[in-house]
Amino acid sequence: MAQTLSFEDSIKRLEEIVKELENGDIEIEKALTLFEEGMRLAKLCAQKLAHVERRIEILKKGEKDEDVLELFQGLDEE
Amino acid sequence: MIDNIRIIPYPNPMSIEKVADQRTIYSVSEITRNIKTLVQEQYPDIWVRGEISNYRRASSGHIYFTLKDEKAVIRAVLFRGHQQGVRFELEDGMNVIVHGGVDVFDKRGEYQIIIDFLEPEGIGALQLAFEQLKEKLSKEGLFDDAHKKTIPSFPDTVGVITSPTGAALRDIMNVMGRRYRGVHIIIYPVLVQGEGAAEEIAAAIRKANMRDETDVLIVGRGGGSIEDLWPFNEEKVARAIYESRIPVISAVGHEIDFTISDYAADLRAPTPSAAAELVVKNRQELLRWLRDLFLRLGNSTQRVLAQKKQLASYHTSDVLFRMMQTILNEKNFALDDVTKTMLNSMESVQNGKKARFERIAGQLDALSPLKTLARGYALVRKLPEDVPLFSIENVDIGDETKTRLRDGELLSTVHRKEKTTRTEIKDNGSDTFI
Numbered sequence: 001m002a003q004t005l006s007f008e009d010s011i012k013r014l015e016e017i018v019k020e021l022e023n024g025d026i027e028i029e030k031a032l033t034l035f036e037e038g039m040r041l042a043k044l045c046a047q048k049l050a051h052v053e054r055r056i057e058i059l060k061k062g063e064k065d066e067d068v069l070e071l072f073q074g075l076d077e078e
Numbered sequence: 079m080i081d082n083i084r085i086i087p088y089p090n091p092m093s094i095e096k097v098a099d100q101r102t103i104y105s106v107s108e109i110t111r112n113i114k115t116l117v118q119e120q121y122p123d124i125w126v127r128g129e130i131s132n133y134r135r136a137s138s139g140h141i142y143f144t145l146k147d148e149k150a151v152i153r154a155v156l157f158r159g160h161q162q163g164v165r166f167e168l169e170d171g172m173n174v175i176v177h178g179g180v181d182v183f184d185k186r187g188e189y190q191i192i193i194d195f196l197e198p199e200g201i202g203a204l205q206l207a208f209e210q211l212k213e214k215l216s217k218e219g220l221f222d223d224a225h226k227k228t229i230p231s232f233p234d235t236v237g238v239i240t241s242p243t244g245a246a247l248r249d250i251m252n253v254m255g256r257r258y259r260g261v262h263i264i265i266y267p268v269l270v271q272g273e274g275a276a277e278e279i280a281a282a283i284r285k286a287n288m289r290d291e292t293d294v295l296i297v298g299r300g301g302g303s304i305e306d307l308w309p310f311n312e313e314k315v316a317r318a319i320y321e322s323r324i325p326v327i328s329a330v331g332h333e334i335d336f337t338i339s340d341y342a343a344d345l346r347a348p349t350p351s352a353a354a355e356l357v358v359k360n361r362q363e364l365l366r367w368l369r370d371l372f373l374r375l376g377n378s379t380q381r382v383l384a385q386k387k388q389l390a391s392y393h394t395s396d397v398l399f400r401m402m403q404t405i406l407n408e409k410n411f412a413l414d415d416v417t418k419t420m421l422n423s424m425e426s427v428q429n430g431k432k433a434r435f436e437r438i439a440g441q442l443d444a445l446s447p448l449k450t451l452a453r454g455y456a457l458v459r460k461l462p463e464d465v466p467l468f469s470i471e472n473v474d475i476g477d478e479t480k481t482r483l484r485d486g487e488l489l490s491t492v493h494r495k496e497k498t499t500r501t502e503i504k505d506n507g508s509d510t511f512i
Contacts, residue, residue: 006293007232011364014371021378035379042372048234056251058242058265059285067289072242072265 014041114182121180153190166207173199221341227325235262237292239282242267245300246350253354270299275309280318296353298329310337329353470495
């Protein structure tokens with residue numbers, strides 16, 4: 001499930017988890033489950049953060065007038 | 079007395095006939111045509127100032143009204159084909175200056191001014207149009223705060239609706255590139271000024287929503303005259319922004335330029351660069367934030383475990399086993415993969431940043447429960463299923479196991495099983511797991 005979360009949602013959920021754990025009054029099983037989930041989310045966030053490839057695309061018309069995303073080259077020479 | 083009366087002789091029938099021969103008698107059509115020509119030639123190109131009254135828009139789309147001042151009125155018509163240049167709404171009582179030519183409407187014997195340009199008196203035409211549309215849309219609730227969507231703090235993909243060759247795009251890409259390279263940008267190219275620009279912008283907003291591939295949209299252009307910025311003051315653009323499910327940041331012109339789009343958007347950015355900064359602003363703080371959450375996650379879990387450990391029991395040890403499994407697994411990615419990836423990714427960036435990452439990684443390692451709990455612990459997995467082993471009940475003599483230690487793995491075969499008592503577990507605390 002965590003795979004489909006956006007960065008935004010992941011970090012929000014991570015925050016919730018941390019707050020719940022910090023609240024302290026929690027079953028150990030639950031704490032571990034949360035910890036596990038938190039680690040997974042942190043991993044996801046860190047991976048997205050580490051993802052340095054910047055992709056710039058532009059929506060163009062294809063041969064049959066369909067929409068096509070193409071890599072944008074336009075401003076490279078600047 | 080009678081001498082003073084001038085008697086006008088009644089012409090005798092003979093002379094009438096004679097005169098008639100010399101008269102020019104027009105048909106109604108002819109004289110009308112002559113007057114028409116006269117008027118057309120005399121007043122082909124005039125400016126007239128007056129107040130609008132009897133305003134009426136016909137179903138044909140033509141607009142009819144009379145222009146009046148204190149003493150006179152003149153009929154006026156604004157044909158549909160000439161309305162494009164008039165961006166504000168006409169109404170009775172409005173003082174205007176019109177340009178056009180006078181013409182005669184043969185069938186009614188009326189003359190009227192055929193308007194080809196019209197401007198409000200006093201206030202600029204565009205300014206008036208702006209104020210009128212703003213008031214109209216505001217009344218409709220298009221600018222209500224309640225309708226504003228939240229701009230995501232960390233969008234993965236940013237849509238940019240602007241000219242592919244314009245200054246706005248260059249500015250946005252510069253800022254994003256400088257701040258955080260990992261943002262995916264999709265450009266929806268449009269005309270941003272002149273005929274058809276508003277339609278293209280509105281259509282692009284709808285298309286972006288249909289394609290649903292971005293987290294936020296930046297709609298805008300660089301600076302220009304009020305005419306250049308005008309598409310962003312058009313109703314169709316405002317409505318498309320209002321209807322967008324994807325949050326929209328309006329970024330038109332310079333700081334001082336306010337457009338209807340700005341009001342309709344979920345957020346107004348003073349410039350395109352500023353829009354980019356709003357979208358990626360927090361990326362820089364993100365590492366700090368993530369690290370903070372990471373640390374708090376570890377600390378709080380540790381604290382919970384420390385509290386519960388006082389209630390050490392068979393149950394707890396079982397849980398600890400599971401936890402080790404978790405942590406050892408997680409350790410792989412959390413501190414190895416991710417930290418390494420982060421470090422590697424930063425290698426191309428300044429050394430200062432890299433050092434900071436190493437420091438963060440170090441802190442993470444020291445503070446997380448991983449280190450504490452991994453020390454001296456091992457995770458035993460049963461082969462060939464490769465499942466974690468929690469109890470000696472789950473393994474038979476002769477089975478192969480894989481033992482994960484901090485620096486590697488051992489492959490072993492089970493020779494003997496000895497069941498520990500609960501007391502022993504308690505006494506030995508957390509140090510006696512095989």
